[in-house]
Amino acid sequence: MTIQAVQTRGGISARAAVLAYVVVCGLVLLLMMVFGLLMRLTQAQWIDIQPDLFYVIMTMHGAGMVGIAGLCGATVMWYFVRRHVPVTTGIFVANLVFFLIGALLILGSGFIGGFGAAWTFLFPLPAHSGDLWSANAAAAYMFGLLFIGVGFLLLHLDIARGILSVYGGLGAALGVKQAFGLAPESEGPPPAVAASTMALIVNILGILLGAAVLVITLVNLYVPSFAFNALAAKNMIFFFGHVFINATIYMAVIAVYEILPVYTHRAWKTNQAFYLAWVLSTVFVLIVYPHHLLMDFAMPTWALVLGQVVSWLSGLPVLLVTAFGALTNVYRSGIKWNTAAGLVFVGAAGWAIGVIPAIADGTIEVNSFMHNTQWVPGHFHTYLLLGTIAMFLGFLTHITPRSNNAWAPTGFWLYVVGGSIFVLAFLTAGAASVPRRYAVHLPSWLPYDRVGSIGAALVVVGVLILVVRFLVSVTSAAPEEAGA
Amino acid sequence: MIQEVVWSISIVLMGILAALFIWVAVGADAALVNYGPVIASAYRLRTWLFGLAVIILIAANYDTIGKLPYVSSLPAMPAGAAIQPVEVVAEQWDWSIKPNAFHVGQTAEFRVTSKDVNHGFALYDPEMHIVAQVQAMPGYTNVLRYTFNEPGVFHVLCLEYCGVAHHQMNTEIKVTAQ
Numbered sequence: 184m185t186i187q188a189v190q191t192r193g194g195i196s197a198r199a200a201v202l203a204y205v206v207v208c209g210l211v212l213l214l215m216m217v218f219g220l221l222m223r224l225t226q227a228q229w230i231d232i233q234p235d236l237f238y239v240i241m242t243m244h245g246a247g248m249v250g251i252a253g254l255c256g257a258t259v260m261w262y263f264v265r266r267h268v269p270v271t272t273g274i275f276v277a278n279l280v281f282f283l284i285g286a287l288l289i290l291g292s293g294f295i296g297g298f299g300a301a302w303t304f305l306f307p308l309p310a311h312s313g314d315l316w317s318a319n320a321a322a323a324y325m326f327g328l329l330f331i332g333v334g335f336l337l338l339h340l341d342i343a344r345g346i347l348s349v350y351g352g353l354g355a356a357l358g359v360k361q362a363f364g365l366a367p368e369s370e371g372p373p374p375a376v377a378a379s380t381m382a383l384i385v386n387i388l389g390i391l392l393g394a395a396v397l398v399i400t401l402v403n404l405y406v407p408s409f410a411f412n413a414l415a416a417k418n419m420i421f422f423f424g425h426v427f428i429n430a431t432i433y434m435a436v437i438a439v440y441e442i443l444p445v446y447t448h449r450a451w452k453t454n455q456a457f458y459l460a461w462v463l464s465t466v467f468v469l470i471v472y473p474h475h476l477l478m479d480f481a482m483p484t485w486a487l488v489l490g491q492v493v494s495w496l497s498g499l500p501v502l503l504v505t506a507f508g509a510l511t512n513v514y515r516s517g518i519k520w521n522t523a524a525g526l527v528f529v530g531a532a533g534w535a536i537g538v539i540p541a542i543a544d545g546t547i548e549v550n551s552f553m554h555n556t557q558w559v560p561g562h563f564h565t566y567l568l569l570g571t572i573a574m575f576l577g578f579l580t581h582i583t584p585r586s587n588n589a590w591a592p593t594g595f596w597l598y599v600v601g602g603s604i605f606v607l608a609f610l611t612a613g614a615a616s617v618p619r620r621y622a623v624h625l626p627s628w629l630p631y632d633r634v635g636s637i638g639a640a641l642v643v644v645g646v647l648i649l650v651v652r653f654l655v656s657v658t659s660a661a662p663e664e665a666g667a
Numbered sequence: 668m669i670q671e672v673v674w675s676i677s678i679v680l681m682g683i684l685a686a687l688f689i690w691v692a693v694g695a696d697a698a699l700v701n702y703g704p705v706i707a708s709a710y711r712l713r714t715w716l717f718g719l720a721v722i723i724l725i726a727a728n729y730d731t732i733g734k735l736p737y738v739s740s741l742p743a744m745p746a747g748a749a750i751q752p753v754e755v756v757a758e759q760w761d762w763s764i765k766p767n768a769f770h771v772g773q774t775a776e777f778r779v780t781s782k783d784v785n786h787g788f789a790l791y792d793p794e795m796h797i798v799a800q801v802q803a804m805p806g807y808t809n810v811l812r813y814t815f816n817e818p819g820v821f822h823v824l825c826l827e828y829c830g831v832a833h834h835q836m837n838t839e840i841k842v843t844a845q
Binding site for chain 1: 670673676680685695698706717724738796798799801806807831832
């Protein structure tokens with residue numbers, strides 16, 4: 184099968200599917216950002232939301248953001264990988280349908296059923312609601328996550344099928360031979376294929392383990408005598424959660440590899456270091472999750488030490504390959520900056536900069552003082568809000584050049600400046616021992632909350648501008664590239 | 668305080684990275700005629716950076732892994748030193764800590780467990796800074812050792828989300844001068 188034949192598959196329906204994804208991503212992203220803003224405003228004591236509703240909003244924000252970050256990444260991945268391998272538009276659409284059903288179930292579990300056990304649903308909290316939610320409400324949440332997981336599983340399996348039909352094996356599609364100098368770099372897979380392969384390997388494993396712990400939780404809801412080891416459940420939840428949220432970045436980063444060269448007119452050079460980075464990242468993402476359990480002293484010490492060391496190692500591919508690659512690709516390239524290129528470049532920067540506080544928190548000695556403080560949302564918002572989401576917003580602006588107009592730079596700067604203020608407020612509060620996930624804050628913590636609220640408000644306005652410009656442009660004209 | 672050190676180092680490193688991206692972005696509109704030698708130099712620089720990163724990685728991990736908070740990794744207490752066992756039981760949304768009064772210089776060994784869901788036992792000093800923490804889990808007893816080195820009212824806050832009154836799950840520990 185030639186690449187040309189692959190490229191023409193899907194036609195109009197593929198373009199429509201991509202646009203549907205982007206519209207859903209944009210709108211859900213905005214809704215979840217408003218939820219986040221409401222939480223910060225409550226903590227700042229600028230508005231009054233009662234704790235029971237606060238924790239429902241917190242649960243919806245967490246689940247919604249993780250899910251929508253996954254959908255943003257999937258959009259970018261599918262758009263670019265289908266240039267190289269055959270994929271099925273129907274499966275891509277099915278994933279969106281599964282996502283929407285799952286999202287409705289989750290929103291219903293929270294705003295109708297009062298479910299508020301946080302998106303991580305740490306076993307056995309869903310069954311210990313303090314009479315605030317019913318077993319049915321908790322079950323609706325679990326089924327919602329299961330629906331979303333099934334959709335992603337189908338999508339990854341379909342991409343795996345396409346990749347295997349062209350490359351013959353996942354190792355070849357990841358560039359394993361090139362990584363170890365066993366085959367010429369020039370014969371390696373394109374970046375979109377290597378990244379998609381990595382994402383599907385880790386996400387299929389993560390989703391399967393996540394589904395297992397969801398089923399365990401469901402059984403425990405209705406049969407409380409069904410006991411399960413809480414530490415084992417915690418391991419399964421954090422393996423699933425860590426892998427899924429990290430895969431969102433590894434899918435979205437394809438936007439950096441594919442879009443930045445369009446504006447710099449320099450191809451993204453794939454070489455041995457590039458392939459080695461992707462092979463190592465695949466392994467690291469799968470084995471680093473114990474760094475979420477560093478304060479679980481009952482864990483084997485070797486596993487926790489592994490979590491720390493791999494946390495440090497994980498930073499190397501990000502900093503020395505992707506961030507370094509973005510810098511050298513742009514360096515004196517003669518690029519004429521626009522919002523799309525700027526957002527993608529910010530995405531690479533956000534991911535790289537977020538590595539620093541992440542490594543700090545992954546260090547056991549530091550974790551003793553920072554774990555579950557606001558340092559944690561500080562570090563993950565750095566590489567999700569200013570990384571994954573920046574890459575997606577760059578993609579969104581890129582595929583609809585008409586949205587790249589006079590208002591777009593305003594949206595860009597509000598988003599970048601607001602996002603920076605927002606994450607720095609979290610990190611500073613974390614260093615001051617302010618706990619995360621508290622509906623009510625002490626008076627001495629309010630300055631951090633208020634600065635963070637201002638940053639969050641700027642982000643919401645900035646993203647609103649970018650998303651509205653996108654919606655206006657797609658309703659006034661078909662995007663130039665979405666069907667490519 | 669370790670938090671201030673970590674915050675300062677992180678902000679400096681994050682700032683350096685941000686400055687690097689801004690510098691490249693600002694200077695990017697002037698095109699280089701001959702990119703080849705530049706990219707070759709960049710790859711050589713990357714090799715050096717990789718070497719530097721490996722040295723930092725080994726040094727930082729060697730240093731910090733020598734300071735694990737886990738009881739099995741702690742140095743032996745001096746002969747004759749008394750360790751005060753403390754039973755800590757977490758339950759939505761309350762702490763039971765026995766005993767809950769100590770004196771300066773005393774080493775407490777908190778044996779932390781939970782009756783229902785996951786909680787987080789975080790010890791805050793009188794200035795409301797975290798000085799130690801460990802998870803409280805149903806079915807497990809996690810052991811945390813801490814030596815009080817100043818008098819005052821310490822606070823215990825729950826740091827693992829445990830339901831609607833999570834933020835109210837706190838208590839006090841009194842430490843008196845010897």
